[in-house]
Amino acid sequence: MRVAPGCPTARDAWPPPRGVSLARMAGGPADAMTKTFLFDLDMTLVDTSALATLRKTQQWHLVAANMHLVRAFRALPGGVAPHEMPAALSMAGHRVGIVTSSPRPYAEEITRLFRIPYDVLVCYEDTADHKPDPAPLLEALSRLGVAAGADVHYVGDDVGDVEASYHAGIVSVGVGWSPTSPFEFSSAAPDIFVGRPSTLLRTDRLGSLPYVGESLAAGRPYYGHWGSILRCDDGPGVYALGRYFTTSDPRHAGSRLSEAVLRLKEDDGPAEALGRALGKAVDRLDWTPDIVVPVPPKPSQARNRFAALLGVAAQHMPDEVEVERDGLRCTREVEGYKALGPLERREAVKGAFESEFTWGRAKILLVDDVYTTGGTTAACAEALLGDGASEVRIMALAKDQRTFARKVCPACGRTMRVRISGVGVKFWGCSGYPDACRNTEDL
Ligand SMILES: [Zn+2]
Incomplete structure (x- = not known):
């Protein structure tokens, strides 16, 4: 703030006259x-x-x-x-x-x-x-x-x-x-x-306030605060390191975290940044797990995408937290999972995971890559709880985000919006209404 000599400072003038900057x-x-x-x-x-x-x-x-x-x-x-x-x-x-x-x-x-x-x-x-x-x-x-x-x-x-x-x-x-x-x-x-x-x-x-996964995936400095972890809607036990934008969302292009999560399926390039983000996030939680367990690879996948990442994460987590990278096993393939709705997904993965250990009342943090409907993690949590875990919480590398892409009016190219008619029916109406364009479409 620059203060001209002789000018009252804002504090001197407190409270300000209404509407005055x-x-x-x-x-x-x-x-x-x-x-x-x-x-x-x-x-x-x-x-x-x-x-x-x-x-x-x-x-x-x-x-x-x-x-x-x-x-x-x-x-x-x-x-x-x-x-x-x-x-x-x-x-x-x-x-x-x-x-x-x-x-x-x-x-x-x-x-x-x-x-x-x-x-x-x-x-x-x-x-x-x-x-x-x-x-x-x-x-x-x-x-x-x-x-x-x-x-x-x-x-x-x-x-x-x-x-x-x-x-x-x-x-x-x-x-x-x-x-x-x-x-x-x-x-x-x-x-x-x-x-x-x-x-x-x-x-x-x-510039250092974005979610921990987004900051570190982009190679930016990270400043830890309450909002470094994204709290998800399925209750107090689901967290994410940041946001995931699908490839059809225009925000995907600028999202280094989305890019890193996709690349992790193929190789360990992003393991260092994402592992560090996971470790920092676990360290920040107001709840400390006893053991961290990842969602396991499918039977057809030779590669455990979380193995290297968890090795890095372990260096940044509290000492008492253990990592068990092979704590769960996937017993069968689930075909066409992405095309299914939330309830169908839950049904499709039911019983597809088995726990490799008995967990002796341990608190477990289950790690997944993209959290969408929670079907996979729910089935994994069931297996862990069935074999003695006392509590399972979930940490996703990224939370799937709703797209803000808009419908474009085919008549004039303006944005279309959901409107409500006089009789309460919702429809798409052109934002050019009423002067420039009167195009409407059914929802
Ligand atoms: Zn229009």
Whole structure:
């Protein structure tokens, strides 16, 4: 932050007049280190869960009468609370904005009540399209005069925020303090996932905050924090080292972790990076396994893709953790597995795995490569529990992600969106509607 002589600093001027940028008050025009942070409002900066039903049903007069029910998320000892992030970032010289799907009077009232400063506020009224469409984010960037890119972050609590960021071409940051977000995010995870605001405020470390597997597969430095491990939706016992994008997803091309996981099927090239990531992740878990066991190769596969990787991982895990690379055996081939649905998958692999040992009440961490529906790992866990393991948790090298690819209008090339007709029927409608294009298609 650059402060001109004689100018009041942002701190002197606290609290700021409504809507006035602290960065500008402090005399700090953007320099090369300036980043842009856009924030979702509800359940990201403040806890509006008490108003959720009223907001969803758009009873804004009742919302306005009950603003006293909006709560701040608590700060952790020594840290800042989520609603204090914009001020902290602004004081450090960064641009801050709020992009919300809520109406303006409501959003302005919250920023006033909680003294949240911003350089730009984009609300429901400001764009025709709403999140997960990128339009509101692009509107904020346009008003700020900032180009989309790696120095722009959007901080939010749900998958729509992640999708909007992706289409806007900016970095998505998911927050772990919103009650539903950790598990919701597993199928469409943000680029960075933070458990507390103070992690995000260390802006010099932003490049080291991605999931441990993604950082190390890309040869980047790794900084361990709560969001270094991706927590998956199937309960507290499923984790991943990062995200997996299938080859049909446009994000596959830039994903070194996806590339590494595929290559590991053929050779041990990625074993060093992925083994290190696995070891670091096990070291970070708030649960320590007694034994690490991989999903075994199929009978037709001579190569155990996890053997070299587990050797590397063992050097980075706590000393008391043992590795048993041949703890399970696959007894039969499963044909056409990838084409099956989740329930069929579970049925197809049932009983296909046998445990080679009795486990004497041991806690086992089962390692798989890509976690998709959990069919394989469920069958492996059953075999381990059947032979005496007391608990089985799962660590995947990567979690399969939902694609954000969109349907393109065959009539005009614009994006098509799911719309709902007056009688409640969902259909694909062109985003050019009504002026430029009126094309619709059945879902
Ligand atoms: Zn069209």
